[in-house]
Amino acid sequence: MIEVEIDGKKFQVEPGKMIIEVADQIDSGIGEIPRFCYHKKLSIAANCRMCLVDVEKSGKPLPACATPVTDGMIVRTRSQKAREAQKAVMEFLLINHPLDCPICDQGGECELQDVAMGYGQDISRYNEGKRSVKDKNLGSLVATEMTRCIHCTRCVRFGDEIAGMQELGTIGRGESTEIGTCVERSLVSELSGNIIDLCPVGALTSKPFRFSARAWEMEQAPSIAPHDCVGSNLNLHTLRQKVMRVVPRENESINETWLSDRDRFSYEALSSDERLLQPMIKENDEWLVTDWPTALTLVAEKLGKIAQEQGANKIGALLSPSSTIEEIYLSQKMLRKLGSNNIDHRLQQIDFSAQDSMPFYPGLPMSLEDIETQNTLFLVGSHINHEQPIAGYRVRKAALLGCSVFVLNPADYTFRFPVQDKCIVKPSAMPNVLAEVIKVLLEKGIEEPVAGLRELVNAVQPSEFAHTLAAALLTEGKKTIILGAIAQNHSHAGHIKQLADALAKMTHGHVAFLTAGANSAGAWIAGGIPHRGANKKNLTHPGMNTQQMLEARLSAYLLLNVEPGLDCANPLLANQAMSTAEFVVSISPYFCHKVASYSDVLLPSVPFSETAGTFVNAEGKWQSFKGAVQPQGEARPAWKIIRVLANLLELPEFDYQSCDEVYGELMQKVAENKADSHFSLSIPSYLPQTIVGIERLTEWPIYRADSLVRRAPSLQETVINDSPVARMSLDLANRLQLSADCHVIVKQGEGEAILPVELSDTIPDNTVYIPAGFGLTAELAAPFGAISIERSDS
Amino acid sequence: MSSQEKLSILSQAARAEIDHWLTKYPPEQKRSALLPALHIVQDENGGWLSPELIEGVAHYLGIPPVAAYEVATFYSMYDLQPVGRNKVKVCTSISCMLRGADELLAYMESHLGIKAGETTPDGRITLKKAECLAACGGAPAVMINRNYHENITPEKANELLDDLE
Numbered sequence: 001m002i003e004v005e006i007d008g009k010k011f012q013v014e015p016g017k018m019i020i021e022v023a024d025q026i027d028s029g030i031g032e033i034p035r036f037c038y039h040k041k042l043s044i045a046a047n048c049r050m051c052l053v054d055v056e057k058s059g060k061p062l063p064a065c066a067t068p069v070t071d072g073m074i075v076r077t078r079s080q081k082a083r084e085a086q087k088a089v090m091e092f093l094l095i096n097h098p099l100d101c102p103i104c105d106q107g108g109e110c111e112l113q114d115v116a117m118g119y120g121q122d123i124s125r126y127n128e129g130k131r132s133v134k135d136k137n138l139g140s141l142v143a144t145e146m147t148r149c150i151h152c153t154r155c156v157r158f159g160d161e162i163a164g165m166q167e168l169g170t171i172g173r174g175e176s177t178e179i180g181t182c183v184e185r186s187l188v189s190e191l192s193g194n195i196i197d198l199c200p201v202g203a204l205t206s207k208p209f210r211f212s213a214r215a216w217e218m219e220q221a222p223s224i225a226p227h228d229c230v231g232s233n234l235n236l237h238t239l240r241q242k243v244m245r246v247v248p249r250e251n252e253s254i255n256e257t258w259l260s261d262r263d264r265f266s267y268e269a270l271s272s273d274e275r276l277l278q279p280m281i282k283e284n285d286e287w288l289v290t291d292w293p294t295a296l297t298l299v300a301e302k303l304g305k306i307a308q309e310q311g312a313n314k315i316g317a318l319l320s321p322s323s324t325i326e327e328i329y330l331s332q333k334m335l336r337k338l339g340s341n342n343i344d345h346r347l348q349q350i351d352f353s354a355q356d357s358m359p360f361y362p363g364l365p366m367s368l369e370d371i372e373t374q375n376t377l378f379l380v381g382s383h384i385n386h387e388q389p390i391a392g393y394r395v396r397k398a399a400l401l402g403c404s405v406f407v408l409n410p411a412d413y414t415f416r417f418p419v420q421d422k423c424i425v426k427p428s429a430m431p432n433v434l435a436e437v438i439k440v441l442l443e444k445g446i447e448e449p450v451a452g453l454r455e456l457v458n459a460v461q462p463s464e465f466a467h468t469l470a471a472a473l474l475t476e477g478k479k480t481i482i483l484g485a486i487a488q489n490h491s492h493a494g495h496i497k498q499l500a501d502a503l504a505k506m507t508h509g510h511v512a513f514l515t516a517g518a519n520s521a522g523a524w525i526a527g528g529i530p531h532r533g534a535n536k537k538n539l540t541h542p543g544m545n546t547q548q549m550l551e552a553r554l555s556a557y558l559l560l561n562v563e564p565g566l567d568c569a570n571p572l573l574a575n576q577a578m579s580t581a582e583f584v585v586s587i588s589p590y591f592c593h594k595v596a597s598y599s600d601v602l603l604p605s606v607p608f609s610e611t612a613g614t615f616v617n618a619e620g621k622w623q624s625f626k627g628a629v630q631p632q633g634e635a636r637p638a639w640k641i642i643r644v645l646a647n648l649l650e651l652p653e654f655d656y657q658s659c660d661e662v663y664g665e666l667m668q669k670v671a672e673n674k675a676d677s678h679f680s681l682s683i684p685s686y687l688p689q690t691i692v693g694i695e696r697l698t699e700w701p702i703y704r705a706d707s708l709v710r711r712a713p714s715l716q717e718t719v720i721n722d723s724p725v726a727r728m729s730l731d732l733a734n735r736l737q738l739s740a741d742c743h744v745i746v747k748q749g750e751g752e753a754i755l756p757v758e759l760s761d762t763i764p765d766n767t768v769y770i771p772a773g774f775g776l777t778a779e780l781a782a783p784f785g786a787i788s789i790e791r792s793d794s
Numbered sequence: 795m796s797s798q799e800k801l802s803i804l805s806q807a808a809r810a811e812i813d814h815w816l817t818k819y820p821p822e823q824k825r826s827a828l829l830p831a832l833h834i835v836q837d838e839n840g841g842w843l844s845p846e847l848i849e850g851v852a853h854y855l856g857i858p859p860v861a862a863y864e865v866a867t868f869y870s871m872y873d874l875q876p877v878g879r880n881k882v883k884v885c886t887s888i889s890c891m892l893r894g895a896d897e898l899l900a901y902m903e904s905h906l907g908i909k910a911g912e913t914t915p916d917g918r919i920t921l922k923k924a925e926c927l928a929a930c931g932g933a934p935a936v937m938i939n940r941n942y943h944e945n946i947t948p949e950k951a952n953e954l955l956d957d958l959e
Contacts, residue, residue, distance in 0.1 A: 160858075165858065166858040166860055166861055167858070167860060168860065169858075169860035169861060169863060169864040170864055171863060171864060171867045172867045172868070173867070173868045173869075173925065174925070180860075181860055182845065182848070182849065182852075182859040182860040182862075182863040183845045183849075183859075
């Protein structure tokens, strides 16, 4: 420790810290040193010179951001010498900056404006012409006004250091320096919106929010991101009961100061024209607006009648994995009290064979921060940068700290971090690759963790990748196998999970799940699964999972914020099941024409911004939030809708007055009965065969993942959002005599869709990537498995 | 553009020459070869770099395209538009400016009938302003193609320009 004195105050600090870091410490008592280019999360550039301070024994003022403290250093941040230097820099920075604050979106929350108030002069001595810079089109999310740029390069450093892809650069030199892209192109980083927050001036602002409100008019309400299992903390900015924009809320252990574009811009959907604002019932195939008592009484009567006459097991509930834990808990409580265990939130999955050996909830067996301390990470079936952008950033940090990242995927995704080695195979070959690694480990003398494993993997031929990975997994240090969306949604997801468990056991590593939606972990805890009640209560008669419910053609379905054709793994089957059901009730914030075509009652619920609730993230953190604005129209929080429904069904113990009571009841169960998260290792009885012909690969594209994001127009316009295509390798296209400009007929069982061909060298041979989450691809069946493809001449 | 297409924009010869430069740096520091690589590709392309070529070089060195573009736009040795057969660069930085570079440039402009940054209609000469040529001792300095010329007066400039093919 060394001692430095800043503005007369003495500090004991670690050597190597910069003066600005010491002064920025909370409780330092030092007034803020003005700065533009310095940002605590970015490398030091020291190019704006605004933070010049007076250091004793130094002739010239020194930049506080780039001057390390030394023992006995005496710093003055407000002496005459410091002030003069700061004011001089301010004058230079304002020379070319336009005086357009009244029409600038940054006005009122602008670092330049604030600092100019403190250090600028009220008149300029500069009478020459100011320079102007052409604006750049960076796509649908970030608006530019490049004349305002002061070249702090925070946005450039963000791309290079945080996002992991440098998209912006300092183009040109001297007076003609500009911030720009190579050839003018849209940003593709899934974290691009953060440059809006980083920009200290109005050069980079939010395009969707542009000119819609002033910073000082809005109110700020804390909330939790509703899209992925990271549970990023955010603030909703509201004006006159409308969410105007979303900004990150700093939480070092979760999202730090960042926010993914999906979490930042999906708010557009909160005031979508498609919001369902009144309860509706269908009479003679026509939709009639009605009141809550009528609609709810009808639902209660219908459900009650079906339960009584056909049995409660003829009723099933599908829940969005982004529902709050309170909504899920009440839904399962209602359904189970009614006598049915048919409830599931795992809409994208088709193989549930390993569900009994699942932990209390699927997630990270560590904190998000701990990802960074891993020595070896093995991503299986994960497009992590698109599935959970912030978790992808944590993996990037790990990789930069020296962690070896290995990848087993059915497509060669571009990751924002260096990958040590990768194995890209067709989806059906993925379990085999895991078996290969296990075989290498057994050959190296690692003990069989469970009998029968040796026999199971005996026939496989380990590839070079299997040898490299096995060697890496055997080295000392922390290792984790991350199962992503593709691993969980795979047609042999059970095999993948069991083999990954065995692999982890053999190498003293962990298995982590990065699940779909904002609250999959919460859904497991609250009993939103057919085989366990709330708090891992074992059931004697497990209910049906999503796939079974759809195959069984139940008499009644309850949909909680689900659009079956876009959210379910098998949209063809889902739409058929809904169409043939006697009674379908949809509780959703949106009116969807497809859902309306087979529903009997539509009950308007509210999105996360209009209700209290709780999401449990991948690390098991319970994060509650309150509604930031009033429910729109007649829409009501889903927990209230379900509570009243349960009351009308005359089910006991549904007397909740507030969301907190629901939370309390569940929390008490969890606290009382500390759930056992251990499970016994089981192995599959066979290794699945690799499909010989053409097979399908499916992902939910980043901005098609749930009903909210699908209705955010600016995100839909981005270049990284997939369109409905049949993407394949050039080799396969050549063999099928297809070219990039033609269409194909894709056939899958009874399902059929006509899609444009897209060629890509990221897709393995004999594999066709077809995204889910689109009306066009909802005519197809399972996300994986054999498909046939032929040229469409139309 | 597929990665194959991005690479194939560089000729075999250019790639071989870049490979030679790459041996001079540590394998994980391929970025270090960016300056010579841009020169190689520029020379082969008649003295200028197209955005596609810059991207091709970036791809070959495994760096972001914009990082190569930053470098190509920073140095006055790289041209981003088609150029004439000869490049004439007049230093206008401080020492040369004090020794009459502005007048020299104005003279050259009127002599050639073009402005700095332009090429004569016959494609003979491209005239450019240059940032400091590091020849302050002989200011004003002019660089013609790869050669330095110091203490240039309008008369000397006349001679030099007229000698160019």
